[in-house]
Amino acid sequence: MGFFTDTSICIGCKACEVACKEWNQLQGDPAKFTADSYDNTGQLDAQNWRHVQFIEQVPDNNGVVFTPTPIAGGQAWLMMSDVCKHCKNASCMEVCPTNALMRTEYDTVYIQNDVCNGCRNCISACPYGVIGFNEEKGIAQKCTLCYDRLQGGLQPACAKACPTESIKFGYIDDLHTAADARLANLQKQGYAKAQLYGRDEKVYGGLNAFFLLMDKPEVYKLPNEANATLPSRNNLPGYVGGVATAVVALIGGLLAFRNGRMNGNNNNTTTPH
Amino acid sequence: MPPAEHFASPPQWEWWIVGYLFFGGIAGGSYALGTLLRFGGDARDVRAANLAFITSFLALVPCPIFLTLDLGQPLLLWHMLVDTSPGGGLAFKPDSPMSLGSWALLAFGLFSFVSFLGAIAEVGSFRARSAIARILGGGIGLVWNAIGTVFGLFICGYTGVLLAVSNQPVWSDAGWALGGMFLASALAGSTALLLLLARSRRDVDSDTGVRLETADRYFVILETILIVVFLVTLAIAGTIGKVLGVWIVLWLVVIIGLAAPIAMVSRGAARRWPPVAAPLLALLGVLALRALVIFSAQI
Numbered sequence: 001m002g003f004f005t006d007t008s009i010c011i012g013c014k015a016c017e018v019a020c021k022e023w024n025q026l027q028g029d030p031a032k033f034t035a036d037s038y039d040n041t042g043q044l045d046a047q048n049w050r051h052v053q054f055i056e057q058v059p060d061n062n063g064v065v066f067t068p069t070p071i072a073g074g075q076a077w078l079m080m081s082d083v084c085k086h087c088k089n090a091s092c093m094e095v096c097p098t099n100a101l102m103r104t105e106y107d108t109v110y111i112q113n114d115v116c117n118g119c120r121n122c123i124s125a126c127p128y129g130v131i132g133f134n135e136e137k138g139i140a141q142k143c144t145l146c147y148d149r150l151q152g153g154l155q156p157a158c159a160k161a162c163p164t165e166s167i168k169f170g171y172i173d174d175l176h177t178a179a180d181a182r183l184a185n186l187q188k189q190g191y192a193k194a195q196l197y198g199r200d201e202k203v204y205g206g207l208n209a210f211f212l213l214m215d216k217p218e219v220y221k222l223p224n225e226a227n228a229t230l231p232s233r234n235n236l237p238g239y240v241g242g243v244a245t246a247v248v249a250l251i252g253g254l255l256a257f258r259n260g261r262m263n264g265n266n267n268n269t270t271t272p273h
Numbered sequence: 274m275p276p277a278e279h280f281a282s283p284p285q286w287e288w289w290i291v292g293y294l295f296f297g298g299i300a301g302g303s304y305a306l307g308t309l310l311r312f313g314g315d316a317r318d319v320r321a322a323n324l325a326f327i328t329s330f331l332a333l334v335p336c337p338i339f340l341t342l343d344l345g346q347p348l349l350l351w352h353m354l355v356d357t358s359p360g361g362g363l364a365f366k367p368d369s370p371m372s373l374g375s376w377a378l379l380a381f382g383l384f385s386f387v388s389f390l391g392a393i394a395e396v397g398s399f400r401a402r403s404a405i406a407r408i409l410g411g412g413i414g415l416v417w418n419a420i421g422t423v424f425g426l427f428i429c430g431y432t433g434v435l436l437a438v439s440n441q442p443v444w445s446d447a448g449w450a451l452g453g454m455f456l457a458s459a460l461a462g463s464t465a466l467l468l469l470l471a472r473s474r475r476d477v478d479s480d481t482g483v484r485l486e487t488a489d490r491y492f493v494i495l496e497t498i499l500i501v502v503f504l505v506t507l508a509i510a511g512t513i514g515k516v517l518g519v520w521i522v523l524w525l526v527v528i529i530g531l532a533a534p535i536a537m538v539s540r541g542a543a544r545r546w547p548p549v550a551a552p553l554l555a556l557l558g559v560l561a562l563r564a565l566v567i568f569s570a571q572i
Contacts, residue, residue, distance in 0.1 A: 043282070045282070091440060094368055094369065094438075095368075095369045095370075095371065095438060095439070096366075096369065097353050097364060097366060097369050097371040097372035097375060098349075098352040098353060098356070098357075098358075098364055099356045099358045099364055099366070100352075100358065102358060112358055114357070115352060115356075115357050115358045116345075116346070116349075116352075117344050117345065117346045117349035117350065117352045117353070118344045118345020118346045118349075119343075119344055119345075119353075119371060120284040120285060120286065120345070121284065121369070121371050121435075121439075123281075123282055123283070123284040123285075124281065124283075124284040124286075124436075124439040124440070124441055124444075125281070125438070125439050125440055126281055126282070126440065127279075127280060127281055127440040128280060128281075129280050129281050129282035130282075131282070132282065133284075133285060133345060134345075135345075137345070138344070138345030138346045139345055139346060140345075218278055221280045222280065223278055223279075223280060224278070227277060227278045227279075229440070229445075231438040231439050231440060231445065232368055232438060234434070234437040234438050234445060234448050234449070235368060235370070235434065235438055237437075237448050237449035238370075238433065238434030238437045238438065238448070238449055238451065238452045239431075239434055239452065240449060241448075241449030241450060241451075241452050241453040242426075242427075242430035242431070242433065242434060242452035242453050242456055244453065245430065245452070245453030245454075245456045245457055245495065245499065246426045246430065246456055248495060249305075249426075249456065249457060249460050249491075249492060249495055250305070250309070250426075252488065252491035252492065252495065253305070253306070253309040253313065253460070253488050253491065253492075254309060254313045255491070256484055256485075256487040256488035256491055257309055257310060257313040257314040257318065257484050257488065258313055
């Protein structure tokens with residue numbers, strides 16, 4: 001099961017954020033004034049398991065003449081309801097030392113609250129900045145894809161609340177079919193930059209929450225294929241580098257003490273008694 | 274090559290973790306030094322070796338405390354070792370450096386503690402336990418210290434691998450260099466600390482101090498090379514800017530810490546500076562390097 005989020009029809013109403021908070025009893029972060037965006041949620045974290053990104057690509061008005069410049073296929077405003085991607089190859093699951101992060105029967109990634117000890121290694125690993133640390137509970141938290149609702153035969157709260165059906169929930173194969181059709185339609189209309197993100201295996205083996213984007217992934221704070229790398233890529237090189245250093249250091253240490261001993265012995269033999 | 278782009282949130286690892294990286298490095302490095310002195314040096318180095326084993330265990334004591342205090346759920350530290358999720362068993366994940374490190378810390382604790390007992394028996398604090406000292410003085414001791422050194426060196430370096438096995442800027446960009454850099458830095462810091470302690474005790478042979486100074490210079494050279502490699506990898510990744518700017522102050526402390534043991538080779542400098550200056554500056558540099566790596570990536 002998963003999400004297909006079609007950003008081309010997201011209107012930034014934040015109904016998904018509200019529904020998510022209401023169902024999951026998240027109190028939200030204190031309101032803040034960012035001064036440079038209509039986005040007052042900020043980012044995904046322990047209190048925001050859905051976050052509607054407002055990507056305002058309107059050129060600055062320098063006080064001379066304001067000429068809107070079409071940037072993203074004719075769109076100066078982009079919106080995307082961001083969420084945990086429930087990656088098939090999940091970085092967070094790789095590094096979690098306690099096995100608090102598990103894969104459910106729905107193929108989603110779930111944090112077991114009673115197992116997590118709040119080490120925050122998953123936060124360090126998640127390439128999307130999805131997981132946040134809940135200061136009150138002392139554990140890491142993120143979207144569960146409404147695991148409890150799924151068990152009750154309901155769809156996730158955000159998908160249920162989305163008025164434009166930008167967030168679609170269902171079986172991954174069905175969502176892939178719908179996404180392919182929508183992309184073909186947009187491209188036919190001339191939206192050259194429209195693309196699917198996480199539809200195929202190039203990004204973390206495929207995402208169970210994938211997106212139709214109207215611009216490059218980086219614009220939406222999503223790593224592109226070149227940057228979508230698993231933490232484990234540094235495991236072997238890291239240990240090899242450490243072992244090589246240890247060997248060189250031990251040889252150096254032995255040389256220092258052995259040379260010293262030989263010099264010391266020489267000194268002993270030459271010193272008159 | 275396009276610069277690496279990172280959108281990961283910082284894990285908010287702060288001073289407890291910096292403290293662990295520092296003391297863990299000193300504990301592991303001191304143990305390795307103790308082994309080198311015991312089996313690479315001669316009879317005159319035994320007292321310094323004992324001092325190293327004692328230092329190793331004392332430096333290790335705060336490590337689990339720091340790690341526990343850093344957890345959001347400190348009482349669930351044991352979840353690092355026991356899997357309490359359905360299915361259960363031991364929580365051992367070779368792909369997770371934090372999991373490996375937890376087990377290594379436990380194992381190293383045992384080796385460090387026994388060697389500590391052996392060392393204090395030899396220096397006469399606990400004569401009743403001198404049997405341990407006798408056992409550790411022979412072939413079994415060699416094997417024991419060798420295995421302990423493997424764990425000790427692992428403790429020195431795995432923290433760098435742990436940071437690299439992430440998607441954080443700086444840490445993940447450094448790739449293979451971070452583990453080696455931490456290890457070399459830990460050995461240099463441990464040697465500096467041992468020099469500091471050795472100079473405060475009359476029963477440590479002065480020749481041992483000279484050998485330690487030589488070893489220290491080797492470790493400092495190795496550390497310097499790896500710091501350069503670290504910076505080059507960041508430059509290639511396009512994230513070197515993260516460790517510059519305000520962090521220049523900490524870099525200065527690191528550079529002074531690296532330069533001090535080398536500068537002391539010069540007789541003029543050795544006369545002008547008190548003998549404890551170079552080891553103290555070196556230790557400060559080791560701490561600064563860890564603070565720099567931890568904080569620069571997260572801000």
